[in-house]
Amino acid sequence: MQVLKFGGTSVGNAERIRQLVLIVAAERARDPHVVVVVSAMAGVTNMLLGAVQAAVGGNVAAIDHAHAELRRRHLETLAQVVASDAEHQALQAQLDALLERFARIGEGIALVGELPPRAQDFIAGLGERLSARLVAAALRADGIPAVAFDADQLIVTDDMFGSATPDLAATALAARECLRPVLETGQIPVVTGFIGATPEGIPTTLGRGGSDYSAGILGAALEADGVVIWTDADGFMTADPRLVPTAQVLSEISYAEAGELAYYGAKVLHPKTLLPLIPKGIPLYVKNSFRPDSPGTCVSATTGDWQADVKSVTSIKGLALITVAGRGMLGVPGIAAKTFAAVAAAGVNVLLISQSSSENNLCFMIEGADAEKTRAALVKALAVEFHQGCVERVDAHQPVAIVAVVGAGMRGRPGIAARIFSAVATANVNVIAIAQGSSEINISFVVAEGEAAAAVTAIHERFELGAMTSA
Known part of the structure; x- marks a missing residue:
């Protein structure tokens, strides 16, 4: 059995959905048991969330505009992928019912001036509910039996709205009970990505980009032979081809x-997608739905036959470097604990941590949008340490970027770091902070945002990744 996930660009219009149908038909010819997971059509989630955020400020017109535009776009696509009048009418009624619910919730938000997390999660997942029904209809129109499933029937999560955590055991029971009978009758379940529900049935979301994660969760729950992420990229690459043409x-x-690359900027995969697959050893494939014949990337327990110390160089921009510094920090226990407790309480994700050996300086990387609230939270949390003179300042330096150099061949190989930073120095790029995990497969460092591209290019050239071949 295969789980096939299609991203927003792969379901973005009627032409892309027709290409999806061809891909699913080809996969089904090889394996009759196929589960399809879909994202919302490209741009839909942003439009939904933008409209309800505007509604909080009383802008009801934003809801009306989004409702009209979403209805136009989805019904236009429906008309192009479904020929049967009866099917068209039935699907239009379903789509209209979902969009009317959005309009009613949006009007309520505008009335009270508040967006509860539960309401936001339902709105955020609405695009997937719409696209799943369109894709299932398109498959049926091509003679492939298919049925749409909302994942709040399948993926059981906690109640951390906006970034819920799945209960994998409960999800496995629900997914097998719902999907296996459908698969055994030869039908294809078309499942909404990104969404789940609490045990009480309250809709949740898995975080932005979570449709990939949904595919990983369902792949593990159903013990699939493989999970295929169909996207608009050819797979994992030695660098971003927009920065390095020879990638x-x-x-x-x-x-x-793959986990390191996804976490540090490779946009082809949500970082959590692999977590449920790893314990079961289920391989994941990343392929391009615009070029389905391209081989793509296979992600598994092995490193493959690529003969290179470094495999890829990636970067994340739009970040801020937060520094907690003070000559009195030396030997004082608990400052790091209080620092990161305050950051966690502020709901901020830390991407990288570095500390000077003198203990006078602790720095970490966060999203740039979180810089000011993080700095304010730290000043408040460390008030005693400021008063005692242990901590002298909390600074936010932005915009900065993380450059990550990844490769299993780096482990135990002397001189890799020297080659990396020699290349960076030759490119006249200043390194602000450095971090390396004990796994030795990732060396990450911080540079000014404007210098990230030069650093990536220099390292790619130094390790000759443009000429890398498999054995």
Whole structure:
């Protein structure tokens, strides 16, 4: 059995959905048991959330505009992928019912001037509910039996709205009970990505980009033979081809390498997607729905046959470097604990941590949008330490970027770091902070945002990744 996930660009219009149908038909010919997971049509989630955020300020017109535009776009696509009048009428009624619910919730939000987390999660997942019904209808129109499933029937989560955590055991029971009978009758379940529900049935979301994660969760729950992420990229690459024209597709990488690359800027995969697959050893494939014949990347427990110390260089921009500094920090226990407790309480995600050996300086990376609230939270949390003179300042430096150099071949190989930073120095790029995990498959460092592209290019050239081949 295969789980096939299609992203927003892969379901973005009627033409892309027709291409999806061809891909699913080809996969079904090889394996009759196929589960399809879909994202919302490209841009839909942003439009939904933008409209309800505007409604909080009393802008009801934003809801009306979004409702009209979403209805136009989805009904236009429906008319192009479904020929049967009866099917068209039935699907239009379903789509209209979902959009009317959005309009009613939006009007209520505008009336009270507040967006409860539960309401936001329902609105955020509405695009997937719409696209799943369109895709299932398109498959049926091509003679492939398919049925749409809302994942709040399948994926059981906690109540952390906006970024819920799945209960994998409960999800496995629900997914098998709902989907296996459908698969055994030869039908294809078309499941909404991104959404789940609490045990009480309250809709939740898995965080932005969570449709990939949904595919991983369902792949593990159903013990699939593989999970395929169909996206608009050829796979994991040696670098971002927009920065480095000579970048190549990596045919095989390990779970650990893919996880590092996804976390540090490779946009082809949500970082959590692999978590449920790793314990079961289920391989994941990343392929391009615009070029379905391209081989893509296989992600598994092995590193593959690529003969190179470094496999890829990636970067994340739009970040801020937060520094907690003070000559009195030396030997004082608990400052790091209080620092990160305050950051966690503010709901801020930390991407990288570095500390000077003198203990006078602790710095970490966060999203740039969180810089001011993080700095304010730290000043408040460390008030005693400021008064005692242990901490002298909390600074926010932005915009900065993380550059990550990844490869399992780096482990235990002397001189890799020297080659990396020699290349960066030759490109006249200043390194602000450095971090390396004990796994030795990732060396990350911080540079000014405007210098990130030069650093990536220099490292790619130094390690000759543009000429890398598999053995």
